[in-house]
Amino acid sequence: KKAEYPRFKSKKTHRYSYTTKYTNGNIELYENKVKLPKIGLVKIKKTRAPKGRLLSATVSQVPSGKYYVSLCYTDVEEVLFPLTYNETGINLGIKDFIILSNGEKVENPKYLKNSIEKLKKLQKQQSRKTKGSRNWIKNRIKIARLHEKIANQRMDFINKLSTRIIREYDIICIEDLKVENMLKNHNLAQSISDVSWSKFTTQLEYKAKWYGKVIKKVDTFYASSQTCHCCGYKNEGTKDLKVREWTCPKCHSNHDRDVNASINILMQGILAN
Numbered sequence: 001k002k003a004e005y006p007r008f009k010s011k012k013t014h015r016y017s018y019t020t021k022y023t024n025g026n027i028e029l030y031e032n033k034v035k036l037p038k039i040g041l042v043k044i045k046k047t048r049a050p051k052g053r054l055l056s057a058t059v060s061q062v063p064s065g066k067y068y069v070s071l072c073y074t075d076v077e078e079v080l081f082p083l084t085y086n087e088t089g090i091n092l093g094i095k096d097f098i099i100l101s102n103g104e105k106v107e108n109p110k111y112l113k114n115s116i117e118k119l120k121k122l123q124k125q126q127s128r129k130t131k132g133s134r135n136w137i138k139n140r141i142k143i144a145r146l147h148e149k150i151a152n153q154r155m156d157f158i159n160k161l162s163t164r165i166i167r168e169y170d171i172i173c174i175e176d177l178k179v180e181n182m183l184k185n186h187n188l189a190q191s192i193s194d195v196s197w198s199k200f201t202t203q204l205e206y207k208a209k210w211y212g213k214v215i216k217k218v219d220t221f222y223a224s225s226q227t228c229h230c231c232g233y234k235n236e237g238t239k240d241l242k243v244r245e246w247t248c249p250k251c252h253s254n255h256d257r258d259v260n261a262s263i264n265i266l267m268q269g270i271l272a273n
């Protein structure tokens with residue numbers, strides 16, 4: 001009651017944060033409260049706490065107005081996932097989020113698509129409103145809230161997916177996609193899927209370290225979607241992204257574009273070392 005919400009000063013941005021280091025019990029996490037320096041006890045939504053040594057707390061306010069506190073721990077207890085003796089190659093899809101070398105296709109969740117459609121509508125409305133007007137401000141907050149919701153939905157999706165992949169496979173081969181290349185292809189849905197892909201690979205990498213699994217990155221120069229995984233023939237005709245299925249002119253194997261690419265990524269990753 002004594003302390004107020006932190007006030008942030010910059011007017012240029014709607015994203016604010018500050019970090020304090022842990023010393024002598026100035027930060028403490030309880031069941032549904034957190035103790036912060038100068039502020040004292042603050043109610044929080046219940047969360048899981050890792051077993052480790054607390055280093056610092058970062059308090060931030062996101063554009064929609066909500067406050068978050070994130071606690072940074074070190075020396076966190078290691079838990080290894082049991083070995084499954086399975087390996088996989090993963091390809092970033094256009095229609096699907098990812099395609100695995102065993103043929104499994106993981107679609108982008110429907111709720112994510114719906115939210116993106118809504119966002120498009122709001123952004124169109126925003127451009128028609130007078131800058132700085134009351135409706136313009138109202139709409140800006142709506143957009144900020146929806147951005148936040150999409151980010152949360154996306155994080156939830158890739159968090160669950162990356163944990164499942166790490167649990168099911170011991171060796172995971174992925175494409176080493178360069179973000180600069182991705183930004184050239186710019187539409188809303190695509191850019192969100194690009195961001196998701198880099199977050200997904202980051203999560204795979206740190207979870208592999210945590211749980212004792214292996215990630216192998218395959219160079220993008222390797223033409224995974226053009227090469228027949230059966231005989232190695234390079235089919236230039238599949239450069240066109242519209243080609244979803246093709247038959248190898250040399251060995252006559254029939255390929256699903258994405259699954260063939262995933263199998264190539266797996267083989268390339270395993271052969272690399």
Ligand SMILES: [Zn+2]
Pocket residue numbers: 228229230231232233248249250251252253
């Ligand atoms: Zn072939």
